[in-house]
Amino acid sequence: AQTVTQSQPEMSVQEAETVTLSCTYDTSESDYYLFWYKQPPSRQMILVIRQEAYKQQNATENRFSVNFQKAAKSFSLKISDSQLGDAAMYFCAYRSPFNAGNMLTFGGGTRLMVKP
């Protein structure tokens, strides 16, 4: 079974600065997708960015970008120009065609605090 590990329970960043959240995963599969979800205090799970494993180019979405290292099984999220609204729990997730229901397997989350 796949596992997803987020080694940073909490992170803090100053407004307007850059922060990187770490994620590693364990899999023997070659075809899969990786996601970062944001969960603000409202509890709504919001997709931030996704990466297809067969694409070498790192995904970017405005201020959010990833550093995908397939051989190292690493998938970190970089948030540039941090804003107060970025404060939330961030979950890294893995999905492949070989899991039940192609389910998302989540890491334990990283709480990001943004200081004004």
Next chain:
Amino acid sequence: NAGVTQTPKFQVLKTGQSMTLQCAQDMNHNSMYWYRQDPGMGLRLIYYSASEGTTDKGEVPNGYNVSRLNKREFSLRLESAAPSQTSVYFCASSQGLSPKNIQYFGAGTRLSVL
């Protein structure tokens, strides 16, 4: 732009009581899912429905039943609630089961079993 709607938002049950969590999506998605989130953890899949008329077990199905009432609605039932089922429950939907399809989540139901 409702997306995925879950009801109720909060619920408190006594051990042994039953209840049904409701979920509806308005995106014409084929696949729907129920997850639970325990404190300090990510979400875990309880049941899923690949398409109308089908349901299958996920990672943690024990103590739950589901019904895919129609394409829009997917309910989760606790027949005899236990304290271990205290959790936040999320419903999600996607166009299909393919991993490339994005899953869209509801706002969750916070359930406490005393």
